[in-house]
Amino acid sequence: MATPQGKTEDHNTKQSWRTSVNDKGEYIRKASSFRNWISADGSTGFPAESGRYHLYVSLACPWAHRTLIVRVLKGLEDVISVTVVDWFLSEGGWSFTDKKPKCGLDTVNNCTYLKEIYKKADPEYNGNITVPCLWDKIKKTIVNNESSEIIRMLTSEFNAFCKTEEQKKLDLYPENLRQQIDVVNDWVYPQINNGVYRCGFAQSQEAYNAAVKDVFEGLDKAESILTKQRYLIGKRFTEADVRLFTTLVRFDTVYHTHFKTNKKRITDYPNLWAYVRELFQMPGVAATVDQEHIMKHYYESHKSLNPLGIVPVGPDLDFMSPHGRESL
Numbered sequence: 559m560a561t562p563q564g565k566t567e568d569h570n571t572k573q574s575w576r577t578s579v580n581d582k583g584e585y586i587r588k589a590s591s592f593r594n595w596i597s598a599d600g601s602t603g604f605p606a607e608s609g610r611y612h613l614y615v616s617l618a619c620p621w622a623h624r625t626l627i628v629r630v631l632k633g634l635e636d637v638i639s640v641t642v643v644d645w646f647l648s649e650g651g652w653s654f655t656d657k658k659p660k661c662g663l664d665t666v667n668n669c670t671y672l673k674e675i676y677k678k679a680d681p682e683y684n685g686n687i688t689v690p691c692l693w694d695k696i697k698k699t700i701v702n703n704e705s706s707e708i709i710r711m712l713t714s715e716f717n718a719f720c721k722t723e724e725q726k727k728l729d730l731y732p733e734n735l736r737q738q739i740d741v742v743n744d745w746v747y748p749q750i751n752n753g754v755y756r757c758g759f760a761q762s763q764e765a766y767n768a769a770v771k772d773v774f775e776g777l778d779k780a781e782s783i784l785t786k787q788r789y790l791i792g793k794r795f796t797e798a799d800v801r802l803f804t805t806l807v808r809f810d811t812v813y814h815t816h817f818k819t820n821k822k823r824i825t826d827y828p829n830l831w832a833y834v835r836e837l838f839q840m841p842g843v844a845a846t847v848d849q850e851h852i853m854k855h856y857y858e859s860h861k862s863l864n865p866l867g868i869v870p871v872g873p874d875l876d877f878m879s880p881h882g883r884e885s886l
């Protein structure tokens with residue numbers, strides 16, 4: 559830890575983000591722990607079934623947001639149930655409440671804190687307590703807590719349960735594009751998705767400088783790609799777009815101010831801004847975006863970044879204005 563002040567405050571906390579900084583003050587995200595796989599044919603021991611799996615999410619979290627978007631695009635709302643945690647990440651970690659809009663009590667495991675669910679899955683568990691967390695109601699364990707893997711299971715293994723034929727056909731990680739998608743994810747993740755966190759949680763000027771350079775080089779690159787083509791991989795909408803979107807939609811309201819990524823806003827990039835609006839306007843997506851949860855979570859929870867927890871007013875953004883990207 560670079561700052562003594564940060565060190566005192568970080569002592570004994572259950573919040574994962576505070577314990578992931580190295581001695582150069584750089585934020586290093588830890589790998590997810592539960593990596594089981596649901597399969598359509600049941601060969602992995604976790605068969606795709608309707609009503610069996612439950613997602614614990616925060617509407618504030620960009621990683622959890624990926625899973626909610628894919629769930630809705632694939633028409634799996636009645637197949638995979640969801641509990642939304644309290645937007646406030648307390649000293650004890652994520653918790654449940656029915657006193658805030660869209661939040662709910664844990665009716666699946668009757669827990670107060672998400673950490674209790676991790677302990678049910680593994681009493682020895684000592685790793686990060688994060689959302690999203692995919693729970694198996696039959697085996698009573700966590701299947702997987704890595705969003706990039708959960709979205710791949712949702713896009714490929716639950717086709718028997720999609721509402722419409724179109725949703726069944728939607729493949730966000732098609733075989734023939736996997737290599738290209740992997741190449742895009744390999745820079746979007748470190749430079750943009752995790753890049754904003756590397757800025758916000760940096761505990762030295764050098765760490766921040768390196769991270770913010772990465773973020774804006776990444777955004778410049780995405781802007782340039784999206785000038786020429788509709789989606790990151792070309793004409794086809796894929797998981798790479800879902801993964802970029804959840805960071806972009808939080809950028810101007812939170813990251814720009816709270817994580818100090820303030821060289822530019824997304825609205826300063828004409829193509830990125832139109833692209834976010836297009837994705838926001840896809841059927842079902844707008845309902846997965848909740849700026850109240852997003853803003854209140856970040857500004858209220860990270861007391862070392864915003865000690866008084868005052869939530870700024872944020873820019874007025876019209877995500878519903880026409881995007882005009884049909885011609886690309």
Ligand SMILES: N[C@@H](CCC(=O)N[C@@H](CS)C(=O)NCC(=O)O)C(=O)O
Pocket residue numbers: 572573574575576589590616618619620621622647651652687688689690703704705706
């Ligand atoms: N690798 C995970 C990362 C998930 C993650 O970091 N989630 C954050 C919320 S945005 C979290 O739960 N943090 C809890 C904490 O810091 O205590 C994924 O992509 O699923």
